[in-house]
Amino acid sequence: xxxxxxxxxxxxxxIPLRGYGTWQAEPGxxxxxxxxxxxxxxxxxxxxxxxxxxxxVGEGIRxxxxxxxxxxxxxxxxxxxxxxxxRLPSSGTELGLEYLDLYLIHWPVAFxxxxxxxxxxxxxxxxEKLVEIDDSISIIDTWTAMTKLPKSKARAVGVSxxxxxxxxxxxxxxxxxxxxxxxxxxxxxxxxxxxxYAQKKGIHxxxxxxxxxxxxxxxxxxxxxxxxxxAESASKRTGTTVTPAQVxxxxxxxxxxxxxxxxxxxxxxxxxxxxxxxxPEEIAKxxxxxxxxxxxxxxxxxxxPLWPINIFGTPExxxxxxxxxxxxxx
Ligand SMILES: NC(=O)c1ccc[n+]([C@@H]2O[C@H](COP(=O)([O-])OP(=O)(O)OC[C@H]3O[C@@H](n4cnc5c(N)ncnc54)[C@H](OP(=O)(O)O)[C@@H]3O)[C@@H](O)[C@H]2O)c1
Numbered sequence: 001x002x003x004x005x006x007x008x009x010x011x012x013x014x015i016p017l018r019g020y021g022t023w024q025a026e027p028g029x030x031x032x033x034x035x036x037x038x039x040x041x042x043x044x045x046x047x048x049x050x051x052x053x054x055x056x057v058g059e060g061i062r063x064x065x066x067x068x069x070x071x072x073x074x075x076x077x078x079x080x081x082x083x084x085x086x087r088l089p090s091s092g093t094e095l096g097l098e099y100l101d102l103y104l105i106h107w108p109v110a111f112x113x114x115x116x117x118x119x120x121x122x123x124x125x126x127x128e129k130l131v132e133i134d135d136s137i138s139i140i141d142t143w144t145a146m147t148k149l150p151k152s153k154a155r156a157v158g159v160s161x162x163x164x165x166x167x168x169x170x171x172x173x174x175x176x177x178x179x180x181x182x183x184x185x186x187x188x189x190x191x192x193x194x195x196x197y198a199q200k201k202g203i204h205x206x207x208x209x210x211x212x213x214x215x216x217x218x219x220x221x222x223x224x225x226x227x228x229x230x231a232e233s234a235s236k237r238t239g240t241t242v243t244p245a246q247v248x249x250x251x252x253x254x255x256x257x258x259x260x261x262x263x264x265x266x267x268x269x270x271x272x273x274x275x276x277x278x279x280p281e282e283i284a285k286x287x288x289x290x291x292x293x294x295x296x297x298x299x300x301x302x303x304x305p306l307w308p309i310n311i312f313g314t315p316e317x318x319x320x321x322x323x324x325x326x327x328x329x330x
Contacts, residue, residue: 002018002041002273002274002275003275003277004016004275005017005018005253005275007204007256007258009102009156009179009180009204010156010177010179010202010203010204011155011156011179013076013101013155013156014076015044015076015101015102015180015204015206015258016042016043016044016076016258017044017253017256017257017258017259017275018042018044018249018253018258018259018261018272018273018275019042019044019045019046019076019206019258019259019260019261020033020034020037020042020044020045020046020260020261020262020269021046021208021260021261021262022034022045022046022047022048022051022053022057022262023048023051023208023262024051024213024215024262025051025053025262025264026053026264027052027053027056028056029264030051030053030056030057030060030264031056031057031059031060031063032060032264033060033263033264033269034057034060034061034064035060035061035063035064036266036269036270037269037273038060038061038064038065038068038070038075039064039067039068040269040270040273041273042269042273043074043075043076044075044076044077044078044258044260045057045061045075045076045077045078046078046080046182046206046208046260047077047078047079047080047095048079048080048081048082048104048106049079049080049081049082049094049106049120050080050081050082050106050120050121052120054094054095055094057095058094058095058096058097061075061077061095061097062096072097072098075101076101076102077095077097077100077101077102078100078101078102078103078104078158078180079095079100079102079103079104080103080104080105080106080160080182081103081104081105081106082105082106082107082109082111082120098153099152099153099154099155100153100154100155101155101156102154102155102156102157102158102179102180103146103149103153103154103156103157103158104157104158104159104160104180104182105139105142105143105146105157105158105159105160105162106160106161107160107161107299107307107311108139108159108161108162108163108166108311108326109133109299109307109309109311109324109326110133110134110136110137110142110327111131111132111133111134112132112133112134113134121305123305128305129305129306130305130306130307130308131303131305131306131307131308133307133308133309133324135324135327136327136330137327138327138328138329138330139162139166139169139170139326139327139328139329140169140170140173140174140328140329140330141330143159143170143173143174143176143178144173144174147174147176156179156180157176157178157179158178158179158180158181158182158203158204159178159180159181159182160181160182160183160208161182161183161184161297161311162178162181162183163194163311163312164193164194164197165328166326166328167181167197167198167201167203169328169329171201173329177201177202177203178203179203179204180203180204180205180206181194181198181203181204181205181206182205182206182207182208183205183206183207183208184207184208184209184295184296184297185205185207185208185209185210185252185257186207186209186210186211186212186221186248186252187212187221187227187248187251187286187287187289187290187292188212188221188289188290188292188293188294188295189290189293189294189295190287190290195255195257199255204256204258205257205258206257206258206259206260207252207257207258207259207260208259208260208297209296209297210248210249210252210259210260210261211245211248211261212294212296213296213297214296215296215297215302216296216301216302218294218296221248221289222244222245222248223244224244224289226285226286226288226289227244227247227248227286227289228244229285230244230247230278230282230285230286231243231244231246231247233282234246234247234276234278234279234282237279238276242276243271245261245268245271245272246271246272246274246275246276247276247278247282247286248286249261249272249275250275250276250277250278251278251283251286251287253275254278254283295312295314298311298312298314298316298317299311300316300317300320300323301316301317308320308322308323308324309323309324309325309326310323310324310325310326311326
């Protein structure tokens, strides 16, 4: 069973700490995944325009709502979009929803506008492998536009993949503090300074890639012997089977952080919804994995097409001095 743990956003809205992610959930799988997640009890869905599966996600939501009598207000739905300030939609989404509980700026980067409808990743002329980045739009421009969205359509606004420097800049420029910060976070990338900064400002933190996404071929963190050992000790302690995935999700939620595991596998969707609590010793064993210090989601080295921008200052990004920088202000 889920413990149904929630956090309260600065807006007063409640966000369930255990959510369901939809990135790399292929068309043909994602609608069923969302449907099964709602059936299992998830009431927090993480959706995004660039996952290119929105129509089917909307169908899965409508099917589950109809079959299980779920009401729109029962589910916290967030949608991340990566548009430039001049293209923020003022209302609605292709999901077919009347409003969003949270609207996130997905990345601190703007792409060149492109006349082709639905071209999410405008390519550089002469280099189709690279997205064309627009340095004329700053993150302050985009955040300023976000703060003006009607509350009836976007009940809360937030950001994703922003650093302390980025957050400081947008808050200082507008006086508006994002309600949520969504970041890559798992035992290999615990990021205490960013979390401490966000929480001091009253920003709720959501962790993505809680298992350490396998986009670069590293085994998921679930497979680490240390995680398996904690799962075994927690199983003995509680008298029920606690899995490595449940251990990582419990670790993620320490400090009232929400986490949004993705799975399109029916049994794992159910498994990942079960919340367990870890002892301080068990938490410390997982904390020890932090010495890996590994970020997986680096758009300049894993995305297709690549985004030639240095966002996090990782070794992979720093190898490319020609990369764009995050435009903080103009
Ligand atoms: N804001 C952002 O920039 C951003 C970036 C990345 C992700 N996100 C969000 O965060 C969500 C989660 O992150 P993620 O998709 O990168 O990675 P993740 O949830 O850490 O890992 C997903 C992988 O784990 C597997 N998995 C799931 N449950 C499992 C279990 N119980 N046992 C074994 N394997 C399991 C999944 O396989 P199957 O699906 O085959 O079961 C999939 O291969 C995304 O879906 C997306 O919604 C946001």
